[in-house]
Amino acid sequence: MTQTIAPQLDIERIRADFPILQQQVNGYPLAYLDSTASSQKPAVVIEAMDRYYRRYNANVHRGVYQLSEQATEAMEQARSKVARFIGAKSAREIIFTRNTTESINLVANAWGRSNLKHGDRILVTEMEHHSNLVPWQIIADATGAELDFMPIDGSGRLALDELPRLLSEQTKLVAVTQMSNVLGTINPVKAITVEAKKVGALVLVDGAQSVPHFAVDVRDLDIDFLAFSGHKMCGPTGIGVLWGRKEILQAMPPFLAGGSMIRQVGLRRSTWNDLPHKFEAGTPAIAEAIGLGCAVDYLSAVGMDAIHAAEQQLTTYALEQLAGIDGLTLYGPPVAERGGVISFNLDDVHPHDVAAVLDRHGVAVRAGHHCCQPLMEIFNAPATARASFYLYTTQAEIDQLVSGLEKCKEIFR
Amino acid sequence: MDDFYQQNILDHSKHPRNSGRLGQPTVSREELNPLCGDKLHVDLLIEDEVVTDVRFTGRGCAISQAAASMLTEEIKGKSVAEVRAIGKDAVLELLGIPVGYTRLKCALLGLKAIKAGVYGLTDEELDDDELS
Ligand SMILES: Cc1ncc(COP(=O)(O)O)c(C=O)c1O
Numbered sequence: 001m002t003q004t005i006a007p008q009l010d011i012e013r014i015r016a017d018f019p020i021l022q023q024q025v026n027g028y029p030l031a032y033l034d035s036t037a038s039s040q041k042p043a044v045v046i047e048a049m050d051r052y053y054r055r056y057n058a059n060v061h062r063g064v065y066q067l068s069e070q071a072t073e074a075m076e077q078a079r080s081k082v083a084r085f086i087g088a089k090s091a092r093e094i095i096f097t098r099n100t101t102e103s104i105n106l107v108a109n110a111w112g113r114s115n116l117k118h119g120d121r122i123l124v125t126e127m128e129h130h131s132n133l134v135p136w137q138i139i140a141d142a143t144g145a146e147l148d149f150m151p152i153d154g155s156g157r158l159a160l161d162e163l164p165r166l167l168s169e170q171t172k173l174v175a176v177t178q179m180s181n182v183l184g185t186i187n188p189v190k191a192i193t194v195e196a197k198k199v200g201a202l203v204l205v206d207g208a209q210s211v212p213h214f215a216v217d218v219r220d221l222d223i224d225f226l227a228f229s230g231h232k233m234c235g236p237t238g239i240g241v242l243w244g245r246k247e248i249l250q251a252m253p254p255f256l257a258g259g260s261m262i263r264q265v266g267l268r269r270s271t272w273n274d275l276p277h278k279f280e281a282g283t284p285a286i287a288e289a290i291g292l293g294c295a296v297d298y299l300s301a302v303g304m305d306a307i308h309a310a311e312q313q314l315t316t317y318a319l320e321q322l323a324g325i326d327g328l329t330l331y332g333p334p335v336a337e338r339g340g341v342i343s344f345n346l347d348d349v350h351p352h353d354v355a356a357v358l359d360r361h362g363v364a365v366r367a368g369h370h371c372c373q374p375l376m377e378i379f380n381a382p383a384t385a386r387a388s389f390y391l392y393t394t395q396a397e398i399d400q401l402v403s404g405l406e407k408c409k410e411i412f413r
Numbered sequence: 414m415d416d417f418y419q420q421n422i423l424d425h426s427k428h429p430r431n432s433g434r435l436g437q438p439t440v441s442r443e444e445l446n447p448l449c450g451d452k453l454h455v456d457l458l459i460e461d462e463v464v465t466d467v468r469f470t471g472r473g474c475a476i477s478q479a480a481a482s483m484l485t486e487e488i489k490g491k492s493v494a495e496v497r498a499i500g501k502d503a504v505l506e507l508l509g510i511p512v513g514y515t516r517l518k519c520a521l522l523g524l525k526a527i528k529a530g531v532y533g534l535t536d537e538e539l540d541d542d543e544l545s
């Protein structure tokens with residue numbers, strides 16, 4: 001007998017892995033619907049970091065004594081885990097940074113300053129997080145390059161048909177988010193890459209929202225850089241990743257300079273260490289790297305496809321429930337083209353007030369411009385409230401959100 | 414819940430006092446709260462070192478709008494020196510609710526605009542530390 005197994009999550013078991021979820025807030029069970037801003041951490045991740053500090057805390061790549069060996073090995077194992085997780089050819093292509101923001105700034109500075117010149121163009125999209133927009137503004141100013149913008153349509157999809165018009169021989173880089181942190185839109189990175197390659201442009205993908213939520217394979221996507229953050233994928237804060245093609249990374253000058261990134265230092269000149277160390281100046285976030293490695297193991301064991309499928313189901317359910325609330329405006333594309341992120345506004349109540357009422361209801365949602373001010377302008381909303389889901393989110397939490405919104409309507413009637 | 418969105422806060426935010434613009438303000442000031450996109454424009458009419466009229470327009474959350482509305486009532490008729498002396502605690506007292514760290518910026522946006530406006534009369538800059 002053959003059977004097709006639909007990927008299913010054992011939510012109750014998963015929730016038991018997250019100590020923070022077992023609490024009440026303002027008399028209600030905590031409904032944490034802000035994983036897009038930062039995810040919660042399973043006990044195994046917290047314990048892995050605790051173990052490092054209690055048993056083998058030492059600096060890495062320096063000592064020959066046992067503790068330092070152990071710490072170095074644990075950190076480098078974490079690097080290999082991350083490499084496998086995103087399909088990188090080599091662990092040397094994994095550069096540990098603080099977060100997505102630092103990863104993108106690394107590329108903007110190290111690659112941008114040495115590869116961009118007057119007249120060159122950088123193509124970004126109108127839905128970028130500030131961290132994939134502002135570094136390019138600064139580097140464009142510094143090099144004389146110009147920015148172009150891929151527009152979005154009314155439901156928050158990239159206008160792909162504009163691509164051929166926007167790309168030219170002058171386009172040196174396309175910087176695009178794989179999933180919008182406001183609209184939830186999942187962008188067709190592969191199709192964009194195909195077009196970008198035709199004009200010889202490199203492609204940088206902001207994976208802050210994609211890597212935590214579905215399987216991302218850098219070789220399959222055929223991209224050149226991928227940036228993401230540990231804290232959004234069950235790992236700790238303070239650790240992020242830049243993946244880059246080895247040839248490109250090798251040709252790039254360093255970003256930050258100092259210890260660890262050098263091969264030989266003279267008073268006037270120095271030479272650089274091999275990858276990835278060339279881009280990791282100073283003592284790294286060791287515990288955090290170990291924690292991220294553990295988070296990657298955790299996510300892999302649950303299964304990225306199962307996580308994505310469960311989030312699609314929840315999003316479908318949530319969109320249905322929310323659509324039933326009178327006066328609620330929903331932003332973003334239909335469920336087939338989005339992940340578990342839903343931005344909304346309730347009548348003319350300010351999203352901060354919505355979020356404050358929901359908080360009294362035990363529901364944690366984000367309110368604000370979500371670091372996407374240009375996008376907010378396009379939708380003519382100074383801010384939105386945003387609920388987002390992850391592997392531990394339940395249908396009951398969505399129901400709690402809906403009843404909190406009903407309460408909100410009462411208060412601001 | 415009821416302790417937070419008290420009736421007077423809802424009332425001030427829905428029906429802001431001194432709303433609008435002045436024809437010939439002595440000084441105007443616009444402030445933004447980048448956290449939530451709140452925006453406030455304040456016009457002050459100052460005669461003989463006294464705030465004789467004030468108007469504001471803005472968009473934002475109930476807390477920022479209510480606090481600004483309450484403040485405009487508070488400062489009308491006060492001397493410039495008195496307005497300069499208004500601090501964070503006075504605004505929190507007007508609101509009468511506990512305001513957490515993240516909402517403090519909302520609550521103080523009106524005060525920021527008013528004080529920065531008044532300071533501007535003598536080419537002084539408002540130091541943000543004054544509001545914390
Ligand atoms: C799409 C996207 N890009 C970049 C970032 C920045 O991530 P970090 O603050 O970890 O650098 C975020 C986080 O909010 C995001 O959602």
